[in-house]
Amino acid sequence: MDFQSCVKINREWDIVGARQIGREHAKKIGFGTVDQARIATAISELARNIYLYADTGKICFEIINEIDRKGLWILAVDNGPGIADISQVMEDGFSTSGGLGAGLPGVKRLMDQFDIISETGKGTEIRTVKWVRK
Amino acid sequence: MNKVNLDLENYRKLLKQYMITQDEKALYQAEQFTKLSMQHNISPEEIVNVHIQALKEIYPDLPKEIDDSMSFLLEAMISYGLAYQEFQSLREKQLELKSEISVAANMQQTLLSTVKPSIRGLDIGATSIPANQMSGDYYHFVKDNEDTLGIAIADVIGKGVPAALSMSMIKYSMDSFPLSQRNPSAILENLNRVVERNVDPSMFITMFYGLYDPKTSVFQYSSAGHEPGFYYNAKMDKFDEIKAKGLVLGVSNDTVYQQYELEINKGDMIILLTDGVTECRLADRFIERDEVLDVIKKFTHLPAQEAVEQVYKYFERLQDFQLRDDFTLIIIKKDV
Numbered sequence: 026m027d028f029q030s031c032v033k034i035n036r037e038w039d040i041v042g043a044r045q046i047g048r049e050h051a052k053k054i055g056f057g058t059v060d061q062a063r064i065a066t067a068i069s070e071l072a073r074n075i076y077l078y079a080d081t082g083k084i085c086f087e088i089i090n091e092i093d094r095k096g097l098w099i100l101a102v103d104n105g106p107g108i109a110d111i112s113q114v115m116e117d118g119f120s121t122s123g124g125l126g127a128g129l130p131g132v133k134r135l136m137d138q139f140d141i142i143s144e145t146g147k148g149t150e151i152r153t154v155k156w157v158r159k
Numbered sequence: 160m161n162k163v164n165l166d167l168e169n170y171r172k173l174l175k176q177y178m179i180t181q182d183e184k185a186l187y188q189a190e191q192f193t194k195l196s197m198q199h200n201i202s203p204e205e206i207v208n209v210h211i212q213a214l215k216e217i218y219p220d221l222p223k224e225i226d227d228s229m230s231f232l233l234e235a236m237i238s239y240g241l242a243y244q245e246f247q248s249l250r251e252k253q254l255e256l257k258s259e260i261s262v263a264a265n266m267q268q269t270l271l272s273t274v275k276p277s278i279r280g281l282d283i284g285a286t287s288i289p290a291n292q293m294s295g296d297y298y299h300f301v302k303d304n305e306d307t308l309g310i311a312i313a314d315v316i317g318k319g320v321p322a323a324l325s326m327s328m329i330k331y332s333m334d335s336f337p338l339s340q341r342n343p344s345a346i347l348e349n350l351n352r353v354v355e356r357n358v359d360p361s362m363f364i365t366m367f368y369g370l371y372d373p374k375t376s377v378f379q380y381s382s383a384g385h386e387p388g389f390y391y392n393a394k395m396d397k398f399d400e401i402k403a404k405g406l407v408l409g410v411s412n413d414t415v416y417q418q419y420e421l422e423i424n425k426g427d428m429i430i431l432l433t434d435g436v437t438e439c440r441l442a443d444r445f446i447e448r449d450e451v452l453d454v455i456k457k458f459t460h461l462p463a464q465e466a467v468e469q470v471y472k473y474f475e476r477l478q479d480f481q482l483r484d485d486f487t488l489i490i491i492k493k494d495v
């Protein structure tokens with residue numbers, strides 16, 4: 026898929042840039058304030074993970090315009106070390122922040138669809154979608 | 160999302176009422192509103208959002224600064240909402256685990272259940288109370304057709320599920336020994352080999368095995384590092400420790416256990432226990448063994464079963480109704 030826009034994550038402040046672009050898209054599509062804030066938080070988590078564990082990567086956005094629904098597709102890609110045990114990281118309470126609800130399980134809760142493809146030594150690709158509530 | 164809209168209507172009414180009257184009633188109703196929202200898994204950021212909407216409806220000319228500051232608050236609440244949702248899901252999981260453990264605890268009770276036998280001339284009382292749901296203590300009576308009584312009492316160092324699992328193993332190995340093999344030392348030697356082969360080296364099991372023969376009135380026993388019990392000599396009106404040397408089970412596979420014997424006469428008593436009794440913890444210290452014996456003495460005039468139950472109740476109260484270790488106590492009195 027050809028993404029409309031991508032933000033490279035190289036430094037911590039790039040996380041802010043990614044949030045910014047994500048929020049602009051979300052506003053344009055018609056998400057309410059609560060969902061805009063949720064999307065921004067999800068982007069933070071994904072971008073922070075890239076910054077912390079993979080050094081560099083990117084966050085890409087795509088607006089989905091279907092006949093009966095609209096949504097925002099967010100993709101986080103990196104060529105970092107990958108995640109060996111995905112089931113484990115998706116367990117509540119596993120993240121290093123432990124019991125604060127953030128991390129990847131948090132992203133899954135904030136968004137409507139969530140998928141991870143990761144291979145150790147090669148990298149990680151996280152795809153997630155949020156639909157506009159009608 | 161009908162629900163939230165409906166609530167918004169309600170919230171706006173409450174907020175408006177409060178803005179005008181500042182009365183306690185509106186605040187009480189706000190409290191009810193929050194509880195209801197929580198029941199419907201509404202996160203804090205959604206409440207903040209409802210607040211912003213209501214505020215804008217009541218004050219259409221809300222200053223931009225206030226509006227912005229409210230958006231800021233909403234953003235700040237997102238993480239609280241996530242933590243709250245995670246907490247909910249962990250709580251559900253915890254309930255599941257709890258009910259699984261209680262099923263396991265019931266199974267354990269069935270597996271380890273033992274019938275208190277009636278033996279000519281003996282009054283037997285026994286009780287075993289786990290500190291948590293599953294017990295790492297165990298006692299068992301074996302009566303054979305010649306009326307001899309075998310008594311096993313054991314304690315896994317450690318608590319909870321792993322301890323309980325090893326106890327079930329002990330029980331099954333004992334069941335598999337032939338009835339003809341009743342020597343306390345031989346039983347401990349066999350069990351020791353089973354434990355050494357099958358149990359994690361970090362787990363220790365202590366055990367006392369006694370065999371009483373009513374024909375000779377002799378009580379034979381061996382101990383694998385178990386908390387010493389007490390023997391009451393009625394003629395001398397004196398309590399003594401039942402001392403026996405022996406290594407805990409599972410340390411080395413060729414441990415040999417010494418066997419001892421006592422003659423039991425009319426009015427004598429044998430008291431067996433686990434360290435949940437003797438290591439009863441008071442607010443600031445462990446209880447002394449002498450004090451334990453003093454407590455037991457208070458109740459030994461009662462029938463044996465009543466006595467063990469009263470001793471338990473006494474210690475339960477002493478520890479503020481929070482047992483820290485599994486508690487097992489057996490009292491055997493010779494009546495005739």
Ligand SMILES: Nc1ncnc2c1ncn2[C@@H]1O[C@H](COP(=O)(O)OP(=O)(O)OP(=O)(O)O)[C@@H](O)[C@H]1O
Pocket residue numbers: 070074075078079103105106107108114119120121122123127128129130149
């Ligand atoms: N892009 C990634 N590349 C490699 N490993 C990752 C990546 N994202 C996450 N991980 C691994 O998965 C784990 C869980 O990530 P998650 O974001 O859920 O929690 P966390 O980052 O440990 O803590 P926090 O709650 O602060 O986000 C991380 O500790 C890390 O080991």
Ligand SMILES: [Mg+2]
Pocket residue numbers: 070073074120128129
């Ligand atoms: Mg993270």
